[in-house]
Amino acid sequence: MPYLTIPVFSRENLRETAEGRWQAIRESRPDLEPALVLQRELLTRTIDLAETLGAGRLPRLSLPPKYLAAKLARGVPALAGEPIPLPVPVLTPVLFQLCDALANGGAGEAATHIRQELEGGKLEAASLLNASLHRDQAALRTGAIHRGLSPDLMWLVAELAVSPFAHALQRMLFGAVAAGELHDALDAWPHGYCPACGSWPAVGEVAGGHRTLRCSFCSCAWELKTYACIYCENGGEGFVTAAPNEERKDRRIEVCSACGGYLKTIDVPELSPFPLLSISDIETTDLDVAAMEHGYGRPGMKEFTKKK
Ligand SMILES: [Zn+2]
Ligand SMILES: [Zn+2]
Secondary structure (H helix, E strand, C coil): CCEECCCCCCHHHHHHHHHHHHHHHHHHCHHHHHHHHHHHHHHHHHHHHHHHHHHCCCCCCCCCHHHHHHHHHCCCCCCCCCCCCCCHHHHHHHHHHHHHHHHHHHHCHHHHHHHHHHHCCCCCHHHHHHHHHCCCHHHHHHHHHHCCCCHHHHHHHHHHHHHHHHHHHHHHHHCCCCCCHHHHHHHHCCCCCCCCCCCCEEEEEEECCEEEEEECCCCCEEECCCCCCCCCCCCCCCEEEECCCCCCCCEEEEEECCCCEEEEEEECCCCCCCCCHHHHHHCCHHHHHHHHHCCCECCCCCCCCCCC
């Protein structure tokens, strides 16, 4: 089945798994140490937030399986364009903590500045969180530039704070889908962007020979029936899979000369549980460098027209 449900780990289990993976990275890439220290700070926040959200109640969404199935059949992700009440009071303190962690972890004043704007009320937490949940990169960028803030950093802070909620929604909508039209629509999903939120995958994790795309935002896991460029669906001549390091064939990049996009794919013993996918991302930064050196890039967020 192309949509995969990943078992839930306890907080202790997640921390232990993360520590083991960081130790392995540290041994082969000591230069990544500062990035790993920062990642631990950020992941601790998202793991704690996921636990808090898991203990509370998620909003009841009026999204019947039949409606979602029809939406997916049109190529529109489930959450796109839906009014979803965000737990703003729970997420706002986490925004502050993330700004602090980033400020101490190398982003310095640019992160402090975002926190100050939020605290002073010039930047509204609710609208920032909403823009992120709805993957509205254009609105968030405009808002950041207008206030003299770093658009990339603001996008990152909001994304980290909202991702546990987006992950929980994704699981609620797709995680327990029984046989029926929504099951079939997910099974038939042919796109490289996430069927839940519309983001592009951070990486492709290959476990047991299955190339599973992993959403960079909600951690959704899905497998395509075709082997082609995930961005433009070209599977012809210009689509090449290569291992930049001859001795590490378990770490590859798929590059496409038709659209200029690339995707990292790595062999893993098992798919990463949320939010540890970001460790797969950080442990493959050399693949990003190799792809970018050859002129490949990753496209911006795909935009979806409003529902109906
Ligand atoms: Zn997603
Ligand atoms: Zn392409």
